[in-house]
Amino acid sequence: PHPEKKLGVALVGLGNYATRQLAPALQQTEHCQLVGIVTGTPSKAETWKKQYNIPEQNVYNYDNFDQIRNNPDIDIVYVVLPNSMHAEFSIRAAKAGKHVICEKPMALNVKECEQMIAACQTAKVQLGVGYRLYYDPYHLEIRRLGTQKVHGSVKTVESSLGFSMADPKVWRLNKALGGGGAIMDLGVYCIQGARRTVGELPNAVTAQGFVHDEKVFKDIYEMVMFQMEFPGGAVSNSTTTYSSYVDRLHVTSGYQWYGLQPSYNATGAQxxxxxxxxxxxxxxxxxxxxxxxxxxxxxxxxxxEASGMEGMIDLKIIEAIVKAAQTGKRVQL
Ligand code: NDP
Incomplete structure (x- = not known):
């Protein structure tokens, strides 16, 4: 690689997040630039080609995607598809010799994460997860206060994220595509906020799942509340929900407290x-x-920093949380 050259990025899946956040952000990056797209919607390809000056030879669909291996313009493939497609497209990207960054949650389960990590190791490419908050100054400050015990050890963490999502047609409410509703979609943020502030991995979880609207939430939880116990004695409590707005991280250590609200939304923390x-x-x-x-x-x-291993850690904890909610038992990690 040439350090003076910007690395070329191809976005896979031109939905809301790619359109509203990633593509505009990539217009302001110093070390990489948007040069390619992968889409199943030809009309989007036309719009994006014009808007971002993307040449025809850097446009792919889901069938001819593997030909990206022959394209020297593209160094990084960014998978921004529904969760059930993350593993497949990350592995295909790695096999095409491209570095991979994959949106959260990294995959549907730990097994898929392992396969993604192995594929990237074999191909000798880097694997990252789209954990934007790992690089956000507000989150880094809360992490510093917690892990460096600036006000003493962390005793409790409240870390919650939720919004209203009641349209049964969206993939997020489809178990096969989304993987399990709010806990899959939003759980990663609540988990990483707590575990990265404490600076430890949890050794046990308890959880409670709730469904109020059974017409909409047929086979997934509408809301999951969960607790994580950390080896040093800290305990966290979280709500993930698709029926109400909540977005906060609150940390206590004795009489001292600190936190973020909003915390996890892409619109920025305070x-x-x-x-x-x-x-x-x-x-x-x-x-x-x-x-x-x-x-x-x-x-x-x-x-x-936001590696595939980090993404897999959160899936491992989510699997334990779902098991705890389903069984009503405390699950050890
Ligand atoms: P959207 O539904 O808006 O977009 C998904 C895109 O994937 C579609 O527009 C489509 O693009 C493509 N696609 C291919 N197959 C399917 C299918 N069967 N059903 C639906 N879409 C399909 O989702 P988002 O952009 O909101 O989310 C995409 C990913 O990004 C998810 O993993 C999500 O968790 C993550 N995300 C991360 C955020 C963050 O802050 N890090 C914020 C929001 C989302 P096309 O028409 O081009 O083929």
Whole structure:
């Protein structure tokens, strides 16, 4: 790789997140740029070609995608598809010799994560997860306060994310495509907020699942509340829900407290501690730092901070949470 050259990124799946966040963010990155697209919708291909000056030879569909291996313009493939398609397209990208960044949740289960990690190792390409908050200054500050015990050890964490999602037609409510509703979609944020603030991995979880609207939530939980116990004594409590807006991270250590609200939304965090407001200059899109960090990791041949291993850790915890909700038992990790 040439350090002076921007790495070429191809987005796979031109839905809401790719359109509203990733493509605009990639116009402002220093080390990578949007040069290719993979889409099943020909009309989107036409719009994007014009809007982002993408040449015809850098446009693929889901069938001819594997030919991307012959395209030297594209260094990084970014998978932004429904969750059930993450593993397949990440593995196909790795086999085509491209570095892979995959949206969250990394896959439907730990087994798929293992297959993705193995495929990227075999192909000697980097694997990252689209954990934009790993690079956000508000989240990094809460993490510093917690892991460095600036106000003493963390005792409790409340870490919750939810919004209203009641349209049965969307893939997020389809178990096969989404993998299991709010806990799959939003759980990764609640988990990473808590475990990265404590600086430990949980050793046990308990969980409760709820469904109120059985017409909409046929085979998935509408809401999952869960608790994580950490080896050092901290305990976290989380709500993931598709029926109400909640978005916050709140940390206590004795009489001291700090937190973020909103915390996890892509519109940006705001924070406060018992001593006053947190105030950081943040770029227009969180994904700018995320993508520049990934590009630099690729150029320096090192695993990203938000690696495939990190994505797999959260899936492992989600699997335990779902088991705990289904059985009503405390599940050890
Ligand atoms: P959308 O439904 O808006 O977009 C998904 C796109 O995938 C579609 O537009 C379509 O693109 C393609 N696609 C291919 N097959 C299917 C199918 N069977 N059903 C539906 N779409 C299909 O989803 P989002 O953009 O909101 O989410 C995409 C991914 O990004 C998810 O994994 C989600 O969790 C993640 N995400 C991450 C966020 C973050 O902050 N990190 C925020 C939002 C989402 P085309 O027409 O081009 O083929």
């Amino acid at each position: 924070g406060e501690t018992f001593e006053g407001k947190l105030n950081y200059q943040t770029p227009e899109f969180q994904q700018i730092k995320q993508m520049d960090a990934f590009a630099q990791d690729v150029l320096n041949q090192r695993a990203p």
